[in-house]
Amino acid sequence: MADARPIGVFDSGLGGLTVVNELIRRLPHENFVYFGDTGRVPYGNRSRETIAKYAAEDAAFLMRCGVKLVVAACGTVSSIAPETGDRLPVPFVEMVSGGAVAALRETRSGKIGVLGTAATVASRAYERQILAQRPTAQVTANACPLFVPLVEAGVTDRFDPVVREIARRYLAPLHAAEVDTVILGCTHYPILADVLRDGLGDGVRLVNVGAEAAVAVEAVLRSRSLENPQETPGRCRLCVSDRVASFSELASRLLGAPVDAAEIELVDLDRL
Ligand code: DGL
Numbered sequence: 001m002a003d004a005r006p007i008g009v010f011d012s013g014l015g016g017l018t019v020v021n022e023l024i025r026r027l028p029h030e031n032f033v034y035f036g037d038t039g040r041v042p043y044g045n046r047s048r049e050t051i052a053k054y055a056a057e058d059a060a061f062l063m064r065c066g067v068k069l070v071v072a073a074c075g076t077v078s079s080i081a082p083e084t085g086d087r088l089p090v091p092f093v094e095m096v097s098g099g100a101v102a103a104l105r106e107t108r109s110g111k112i113g114v115l116g117t118a119a120t121v122a123s124r125a126y127e128r129q130i131l132a133q134r135p136t137a138q139v140t141a142n143a144c145p146l147f148v149p150l151v152e153a154g155v156t157d158r159f160d161p162v163v164r165e166i167a168r169r170y171l172a173p174l175h176a177a178e179v180d181t182v183i184l185g186c187t188h189y190p191i192l193a194d195v196l197r198d199g200l201g202d203g204v205r206l207v208n209v210g211a212e213a214a215v216a217v218e219a220v221l222r223s224r225s226l227e228n229p230q231e232t233p234g235r236c237r238l239c240v241s242d243r244v245a246s247f248s249e250l251a252s253r254l255l256g257a258p259v260d261a262a263e264i265e266l267v268d269l270d271r272l
Contacts, residue, residue, distance in 0.1 A: 003226045006031035006237070007217065008062030009071040012054070013041030014247050015151065015187030016073030017254040019095075019210035020236065023071070024255065026214040027221070031234040033065045035267065039242035042148055043076045044117025044186070051119065052081040057269050059084055059092075064272060065237075068226050069093065071213060075186040076117050079125035091220045098212030099183045100129035106205045107181040110134065113174035113204075114141035115196075116185030117148070126183055140177035144170045144186070151188040154246060158194035167192070167199040174200070183207045239265040 007027075009020055013036050020034050035058055037043075043051050055077040059070050069091045072078050078094035085092025103112045103126075114126045121143040130137050146166050150156065155163055174182060182204055184190055190208050197206065221227045228234065238251060238259065243266060251259035 001225070002228045002230060003068055004031060004228050004230070005066055005068040006033045006235075007069050007071065008033050008035070008059075008065060008067030009073050010035040010055075010058035010062055011037070011073040011187050012043040012076065013038050013152070014244060014250050015148070015191075017251055018187055018190045019071065019073035019213060021254045022208065022210040022214040023217060024234075024236065026218055028233050029230050030221075030228050032236040033062060033067060034236060034238050035061055036238075036240045036247070038240040038244045038247065042117070043074060044119045044148065045145070046119065048080050051076060052084065055081045055084040056087070059088055061239075061267060061269060061272060063088065063090070069217060069220060071217060073187055073210065073213070075209065076119045079116065079120040079123040079185070082125075091224065091226075093213055093216050093220065095185070095209040095213055096125045096129055098216045099185060099207055099209035100126055100133065102207045102209070102212045103181050103183050104130060104134055104137065106207060107137070109178070109180045110137045111177055111179045111181075112137055112139050113177065113179035113182040114139060114185050115144050115170065115174075115182060115189060116141065118143040118145055120185050126185060138177065140174055140179055142170055142173050144189075147186070147192060148188050151191050152246060156191050156195070158198055163192070163195050164199070167195050171196070171199045179204065181205045181207060184209060237265065238263065239267045241267055241269060
């Protein structure tokens with residue numbers, strides 16, 4: 001029997017649309033509700049307690065929308081507060097588990113790089129999961145605090161000298177460690193994939209954790225008979241905690257269809 005309830009996806013802001021994009025590509029007949037906490041972004045430089053509290057509130061909002069599964073698109077939440085899922089009455093998918101498995105699948109040398117926010121890198125969540133599965137792997141992680149504001153400001157062109165120079169600096173430790181696989185451990189980084197590919201060179205594989213999460217979501221839906229195999233494409237409801245000028249433009253770009261600013265719902269978490 002079809003289960004038409006939506007899949008809930010949350011992120012600290014607009015970057016999680018990269019994950020929604022992967023989910024829609026893989027599961028076009030599913031319905032989605034996206035919550036971007038644009039009023040409290042960024043999460044990546046906050047304390048563990050605050051990140052866990054925000055994540056619980058974001059997931060609670062999605063539960064009120066009647067979702068059948070919750071996806072933490074945010075790399076920071078996935079690294080710092082994966083226990084968010086323990087308190088939910090529906091399945092929960094985060095980004096770290098799938099990203100770690102994919103990196104081990106892709107690497108030939110066992111030398112893996114991780115790029116993420118300061119909180120994600122400090123948590124060593126990817127490193128722990130990778131080493132638990134392959135103790136001989138070598139993980140080199142680097143925080144890239146300027147990438148998020150660059151993406152939010154629309155500075156993502158692969159030939160832009162500013163973004164190229166910043167990428168060059170962030171990638172230097174990964175070059176020194178001779179990694180052959182790099183996990184894009186933050187929602188925003190797939191938008192910079194061309195710049196990162198140029199900076200890393202042809203021999204290095206990028207792991208898009210959103211694409212891996214979409215595979216995991218599909219498997220969970222199938223194993224629990226939660227799929228929605230309808231004929232027509234699903235709907236995607238977009239909710240934010242503050243109006244952000246670039247949101248509808250980025251949503252249109254990433255979701256492949258025009259998203260009018262009027263379609264984006266403003267949610268006040270304090271009033272729920
Ligand atoms: N969404 C966050 C992440 O994936 C990046 C932005 C932030 O710092 O909140 O880690």
